[in-house]
Amino acid sequence: xxxxxxxxxxxxxxxxxxxxxxxxxxxxxxxxxxxxxxxxxxxxxxxxxxxxxxxxxxxxxxxxxxxxxxxxxxxxxxxxxxxxxxxxxxxxxxxxxxxxxxxxxxxxxxxxxxxxxxxxxxxxxxxxxxxxxxxxxxxxxxxxxxxxxxxxxxxxxxxxxxxxxxxxxxxxxxxxxxxxxxxxxxxxxxxxxxxxxxxxxxxxxxxxxxxxxxxxxxxxxxxxxxxxxxxxxxxxxxxxxxxxxxxxxxx
Numbered sequence: 001x002x003x004x005x006x007x008x009x010x011x012x013x014x015x016x017x018x019x020x021x022x023x024x025x026x027x028x029x030x031x032x033x034x035x036x037x038x039x040x041x042x043x044x045x046x047x048x049x050x051x052x053x054x055x056x057x058x059x060x061x062x063x064x065x066x067x068x069x070x071x072x073x074x075x076x077x078x079x080x081x082x083x084x085x086x087x088x089x090x091x092x093x094x095x096x097x098x099x100x101x102x103x104x105x106x107x108x109x110x111x112x113x114x115x116x117x118x119x120x121x122x123x124x125x126x127x128x129x130x131x132x133x134x135x136x137x138x139x140x141x142x143x144x145x146x147x148x149x150x151x152x153x154x155x156x157x158x159x160x161x162x163x164x165x166x167x168x169x170x171x172x173x174x175x176x177x178x179x180x181x182x183x184x185x186x187x188x189x190x191x192x193x194x195x196x197x198x199x200x201x202x203x204x205x206x207x208x209x210x211x212x213x214x215x216x217x218x219x220x221x222x223x224x225x226x227x228x229x230x231x232x233x234x235x236x237x238x239x240x241x242x243x244x245x246x247x248x249x250x251x
Contacts, residue, residue, distance in 0.1 A: 001071075001248045004028040004233075005142035007105070007198075007215060007241035011036040011043055011066065017238035023047060026233075028245070029070050032092075034105035034144045036064035055079070057089035064089040065103050065143070071096060080129040085122060093133065098251055099223070100133045104143040109164040116169060119146075123173030127180060138220035139182075144198075144241065145216050149174045149184070152193035153213040165214060177218060185217040185230035185246050197232055198241045206240075217246045226250050 004026060008014040011033060023031065031050070039056045046052075050068040055078040057063045067076065073094040079086030092103040104126065109116040133139050147170040151157035160166040178184065186195070196211030205211060217230060228247040236243050 001029045001251055002027070002245060003030045003032070003101070003140070003142065003217070003248065004243050004245045005032045005034070005103070005215060005217065006236075006243035007034040007144040007239060009035050009037075009239040009241065011038050011045070011064075014238040015043070015045065019238060020047075022236055022238070022243075023068075026243075026245075028068075030094075030101065031068040032101075032103035032142050033066040033068075034064075034103070036066050036089075037061050038064060053092060053094070055089040055092045058087045062088070063105060065092050065105055067092050067094055067101075067103055069094065080125060082125055085125060091126070091129075095137075099137060100139045102130065102133070102139060102141040102143075104141055104145070106144060106146045108146050109167065109170060111164055113164055113167070116164070116167065120169055120173065123170075123176070127173075127177055130177075130182070131180060134181075134220055138223045140217065140219045140223065140246075141182075142215075142217045142244070142246075144214060145174065146214055147171060147174050148212045148214055154196070155210045155212075165212065181221050182218045183221055183224060183227075185219055185227060186213075186232070186244065188224070188227060189230050195232060196234070197244055201240050215241055215244045217244060219246075223248075223251075 040054045053067040053076045055065045075095045077093050090105045094101045109119045148154040197215035199206035199211040228249040230246045233243040
């Protein structure tokens with residue numbers, strides 16, 4: 001079973017840049033999108049063989065998540081059950097017979113760090129939400145977490161210690177997820193640097209591979225025997241992020 005996650009930075013934009021060809025080629029069983037920036041009625045999109053679920057924000061043209069799945073979920077719910085977090089369309093949870101799958105677009109702390117305090121509360125509440133689900137069955141979460149976890153996860157760590165996406169507070173939020181028993185799927189297979197999922201559109205950064213790894217798959221430790229592979233698809237264009245993927249076996 002192949003799962004793909006992608007921050008598309010606008011679903012209407014990426015539809016003009018080969019999105020349907022990408023889906024046809026990769027044939028994911030489940031596809032999670034973030035930063036869709038659209039309401040369902042804004043998009044003429046019907047992927048054959050997939051059920052589609054949306055979580056659109058109250059504010060139009062902002063944030064948002066979408067789930068395409070060939071495997072019919074038992075249920076799909078939006079949000080984490082907390083009003084302060086649930087008006088921006090950032091979390092979707094699909095329940096399947098043996099797992100929960102959570103599609104997440106984590107809030108950005110903003111360049112001036114004006115949202116860092118909120119981000120810290122989000123990190124705590126989101127982890128609490130994951131652990132609550134995990135009491136019932138194993139959890140996979142995926143999406144743009146808006147943090148580079150370790151120094152090898154961005155090209156210039158020293159220059160970015162005080163910048164949003166690499167502050168000690170944000171990195172600690174990801175550390176806390178790992179300490180709680182979740183695994184960073186990509187790091188189970190790749191321990192070296194130079195693997196990124198986001199590149200600034202300025203300065204030809206993508207061609208130079210000057211980037212950040214901020215898009216992830218995480219999973220409950222009990223699912224590790226079923227994790228067959230985890231990888232990035234940096235050759236796929238259309239967004240300033242690239243898709244990330246995992247392969248599950250025996251689920």
